[in-house]
Amino acid sequence: MAVHLQSSLFDQEDEVSTRPLRGIQRTDLGHGAWIDVLPQWLRGADTLFASLVRDVGWRAEQRVMYERVVAVPRLLAFFGRRDPLPHPALETARTELSRHYAAELGEPFTTAGLCLYRDGRDGVAWHGDTVGRGGTENTMVAILSLGAPRHLALRPREPGPAPVRRRLGHGDLIVMGGSCQRTWEHAVPKSARVTGARVSVQFRPDGVR
Template sequence: MPDLFDLSGDRVPLADADVRLFPDALGPDEADFAFRRLLSHTPWESREVVIWGKKRMQPRQIAWYGDDGAAYRYSGATFAPLPWTGLLQRLRRRMEVLSGARFNSVLLNLYRDGNDSMGWHSDNEPELGPEPVIASLTLGASRAFLFRRRSEQNGTPVKVMLAHGTMLLMAGQTQANWQHAINKEAGVTGPRISLTFRAVRTRSGSSEDRSKGAGPATPGPVNPKRR
């Protein structure tokens, strides 16, 4: 596997973390196509999770896709994967080429407007492994993605703006040392979809159950032309 951070992308200046921003992960037409298709064709659902011992509805809608057996558990909820769609397969391939990593699952989050949010957390569940690689693709409205040190939770957060077609890559010790969140934003009126590609350990104990190779170095188009 190539070194993740020998690839292109803008490094986000966080100590004890490996974070890069890819502003043009998708071209404008590709991003527009993917956003419209996912917004209208994804079986979005609201889920109840346990936060600080209390049951609450998530302040956003979600969908979980992945390889067979790539179940994901967090906040007292278990998510069984829906089968990959053609579009999600193409997006996965694009993120794999940019990151140099392999992914077997993706969590889709729909932030319907600025009232939807994501609380402070780290993606450090056991099935993700000790140093997970997570590629987060943004489609739709721009939102501020916040980082704070886990050991300095009262400090000033680091803000990274995630725009339409942008991918944020987190790896190494990022989840061990930092938390991230998306706060409510009154000025945001449009929807945002985030796709967080990751590799979870499956029932066989592996996060790389796909039998085929990584494929060509250049991914195909996200919105292939109809013949």
């Protein structure tokens, strides 16, 4: 699969490893929601990006919109609780996130959903991860971003707090927690300025999609 990565701009260490999570910064969004952000959580992000683009069995999906069948504007992959993840670094990352948030989340992260945004024409519309328990319970979704920087936009479902945008770069981590999936929506807007590809890895607990 041909995707564009400007390697000279990114972390080029061969070994893939994570940095300590103790430097993570939390922002209270209101309505019981919050986000944690840690830039450059991952070292060797170039290596992991290239491996995932090459080795993951990416699939294209379609959906019905306005009575037409349209292509979903990104490629997808999903790994359940019992599925081996496509790179050992993702296993390590999931374990570290589960350990760090154990007291607050009360359960481990178990699944990994992957999205490949091939360029700025790919994106994801406003939504919350409300399929399953995320629609009725507080939970967490941890996202590791690899490749070209993209904005993650967040907006409240009810009037009140101001919308939020976070520019996620190569190796950055963002965690959406509390009531975020129920009381806020998030999106990755399309962009005419983006030419490079991005991989998003979303770690979730059981029963949250």
